[in-house]
Amino acid sequence: MIRIGLIGASPDRGWATAAHLPALAALEEYEVTAVATTRLDSARRSAAAFGIPHAFADAGELAAHPDVDLVAVVVKAPGHAKAIEAALAAGKHVVSEWPLGVNLAEAVHLAEAAGAAGVANAVVLQGFHSPSAAFVKDLIAEGRIGSLESITIVAAGDCLGGARIPQDLAWSTDPAAGMNLLTVMAGHVLAMVEHLAGAVSELSASLAHRHREVKVIETGRMVPSGVPSHVAVHGRLEGGAVAVVSVHGGSAPGPDGFHIKITGTEGTLAIAPTRPGLYPHWADWSVTHAAADGTRTEFVVANDSPLPAGPAANIAAFYRELARALADGRPAHPSFDTAVRQHRVLAAIENSSRTGATSVVADAGA
Structure with missing residues (x-):
């Protein structure tokens, strides 16, 4: 079982709620163990709504928690770098929504940092x-x-x-x-x-x-x-x-x-x-x-x-591929290098x- 923490899962709306959480709920390989938003009350409401054990207002705290193996970054693109860097600092595998960074230079930096950290990394390109x-x-x-x-x-x-x-x-x-x-x-x-x-x-x-x-x-x-x-x-x-x-x-x-x-x-x-x-x-x-x-x-x-046709179906397929990559000890695809x-x-x-x-x-x- 891969224990995943989602950064950016609002209780009321947003991409994580519309696509990532339904995708993960359909997969036996994963358990969502933590959620983080910019406000603790919002994170706690998300945790209560989706039956998630841990809630945080800080990406670093989520990434450092021992019940999190994999961090999924599902915030707005300007927040990707900070959240990804928190996951890498904690030595956790990391998933980022597309685009990886706000520009090419930031994407290159994040891919190099992920490579140096030696963790599995993947970007959500559903196609x-x-x-x-x-x-x-x-x-x-x-x-x-x-x-x-x-x-x-x-x-x-x-x-x-x-x-x-x-x-x-x-x-x-x-x-x-x-x-x-x-x-x-x-x-x-x-x-x-x-x-x-x-x-x-x-x-x-x-x-x-x-x-x-x-x-x-x-x-x-x-x-x-x-x-x-x-x-x-x-x-x-x-x-x-x-x-x-x-x-x-x-x-x-x-x-x-x-x-x-x-x-x-x-x-x-x-x-x-x-x-x-x-x-x-x-x-x-x-x-x-x-x-x-x-x-x-x-x-x-x-x-x-x-799941019916739509974003959650292909995101579920993405997460299945990532689970296989982790089980096989091989790189995930598409990776941060693909994103670059x-x-x-x-x-x-x-x-x-x-x-x-x-x-x-x-x-x-x-």
Whole structure:
């Protein structure tokens, strides 16, 4: 049994409550033994609500507790570094939500610190554990579409990047917060591109900034915004195939969610969510395979999770992989090093958009 402490599990709302706690509750490999929030009364309410033995207002105290083997950091991105460093100082295994840091430099620092600490480390990129993505990855590897030629993804990034924003996300309009349409929504999509089709070696990109002020939905207050409203990327993969990614912001849920088309020399895969409105790293996928001889095959990938399609299902798969890694004494995947790789892709996008030049992605083979 892996005893896990969650940093950032609010009793009323938040990502830990919506996704991590349901995922962990479905897994026999884990026991949630501690919770920490910024206020002790809030932590105690969370502990009471979810039957968790220990409550803290300090990440360091949670990490140091003997009943905690693994620390999960599920706070806002600006708080990741402090909470991760507390776990490393206590010699505990650590999980971080994506993005790992607020920028590339912070992500590199945290990955190096985790390596030096010699503990297991993992980052929550749900697309790596999507049964649908695994199925499509296998189709490509088996040569079902021949040699890969291109992958194209159009995805919605609501509720980020639009003209309006919920009050509890208004803090994300500051680029220094590290949580926006590029880092979160496009970050997940681009990680999935690399998972499915291989590393991006070079890219050209444009970041649109359509809304220099956005309206807070609940209050009507206007707040300045320095974050992008649209991410457009044209890249080349290490094997020579082309990747085209468009992630658009919005103020309302997208009616379709996403579309993916993967072309090869001998066929094409067309992919959409089985239920409209979900992001690609959350959804179950409907996959149509069109072969060069004109035959078409429809697949709906079965998800064996006890949880319905959505973030908790693939986060549960993430935690199952981490449990296996700990039992086998091997590195977890995706790790902090994987996160650094994805931060390098984001940095290349920012550089290309700023300079208008093609950017080579550092350590493309990582």
